[in-house]
Amino acid sequence: MAKDTETFIEAVALHLQSQGVPRTTGRVFGFLLLRAEPTSLDQLTEDLGISKASASTGARYLERLGLVERVPRPGARRDYYQLVDDPARALVLHVDAMRAMGTILQDGQKKISGVRAEVRTRLNRMAQVHREATTFLERLLRRKYG
Template sequence: MKELSAAEQRFIESMGLYFERQGSTRISGRIHGLLMLADEPLSLQQIARVLKVSAASVSTNIRAIMSIGLVDPVSVPGDRQHYYVVNSDGWESRLRTAEDSVKAFVRLCQEALSAPQLANRQHLRDAADFCDFYLAEMAGIAERWRASRRARPSPRTPKASKGRTA
């Protein structure tokens, strides 16, 4: 990968800070930001060199962002190194995770509201009502997103094959 421009560096650092504010690690955000800008799959060593961090830190953090569906491993024919790319469907995965979280929260509120001594607690009712509203509004977003993506011209594909390497 070529030297990063000032704009690319700012974006990568901003992604790191964003991830950190969301409860993840700054390095995870920096890795994801770098992969979003990469024109080709990057190895652990390439990521470490560009971000000026240890390969061990990249390895640990890449597993974390793979577990939430934002990054995929790919193989490069004839090369035994592990390479990584952004999972273009990762945003849908994050949406499903957020929906699952809201559903779990609304279940807690509804269970509490089913207890006679808590049935009239306005804060619980407001939270449950908001969550129901939120979930109703979110219904169909993923399908509309997929339809929107199908209507767009196909982006160029990375020069690697998806899947775990041995």
């Protein structure tokens, strides 16, 4: 693998690691970003120098996040992975998660009693941020991706 490719993959991995994603999973994502064709776990293992278990775990994690999809290959018995065609799909999952957290915060505001004023203020502010961020991202998705 070329040095610039390795550097890119590692930069992606380190960024995602700072967001709570395991580093090896970040490496899998960085690698798949650069692939035009679906990639097998064997190929991930060989090119990234990671175990098959790590490649599988990383690919499945990215699949749950909506960033990667498993694709069938006629006659093949192994799994192949590629990035999703629609980059907004992953963002939709994050918007859904943000909306759910906003609902939890709003419910908490209504149902939790006996908390100090600064705690109630914190809940109010967090609920407001989630509401505004969700609204903004939903508008962006509608405008950009119809």
